[in-house]
Amino acid sequence: MSAHFSARPFKCDKCAQAFATLTKLRKHEREKHKDGSFKKWRRCDFCAFEGDTRVVQRHVVSKHRDMMIHCMICKHKTRLRISMQRHMISVHKRTDIIIP
Numbered sequence: 335m336s337a338h339f340s341a342r343p344f345k346c347d348k349c350a351q352a353f354a355t356l357t358k359l360r361k362h363e364r365e366k367h368k369d370g371s372f373k374k375w376r377r378c379d380f381c382a383f384e385g386d387t388r389v390v391q392r393h394v395v396s397k398h399r400d401m402m403i404h405c406m407i408c409k410h411k412t413r414l415r416i417s418m419q420r421h422m423i424s425v426h427k428r429t430d431i432i433i434p
C-alpha cells in the first residue's frame with residue numbers, strides 16, 4: 335500500500351512501532367523495553383543533554399544554575415518562568431508579582 339508510506343523512518347526492533355525521530359524511538363525503547371537503569375530517562379530543558387533523571391538534575395544544577403528562577407518568597411526554584419508564575423499564584427496567592 336503506497337498510502338502506508340512511512341513518515342516514521344525509525345522503527346523499533348523490539349516491537350512493531352515506528353517513530354518520526356530517533357529521539358522518540360530511543361525514548362520508546364527506554365520506556366517500553368526497559369534497559370534497567372534508563373527507566374527515568376529525560377532531557378535537559380536547556381540543551382540537548384539527556385540522561386537519567388538524577389543525572390539530568392545534577393547536570394542542570396552544574397551547567398545551568400544561572401538560568402534557574404528563584405522564588406522571592408520561599409526557596410522554590412524552577413527552570414520556567416511560566417511555572418514560577420503559576421507557583422506564585424497557587425502557593426502564595428500572589429497575582430501581583432510579575433516574574434521578570
Ligand SMILES: [Zn+2]
Binds near residue numbers: 351
Ligand atoms: Zn518497541
Ligand SMILES: [Zn+2]
Binds near residue numbers: 378381383393394398
Ligand atoms: Zn543542559
Ligand SMILES: [Zn+2]
Binds near residue numbers: 407408410421425426
Ligand atoms: Zn514560593
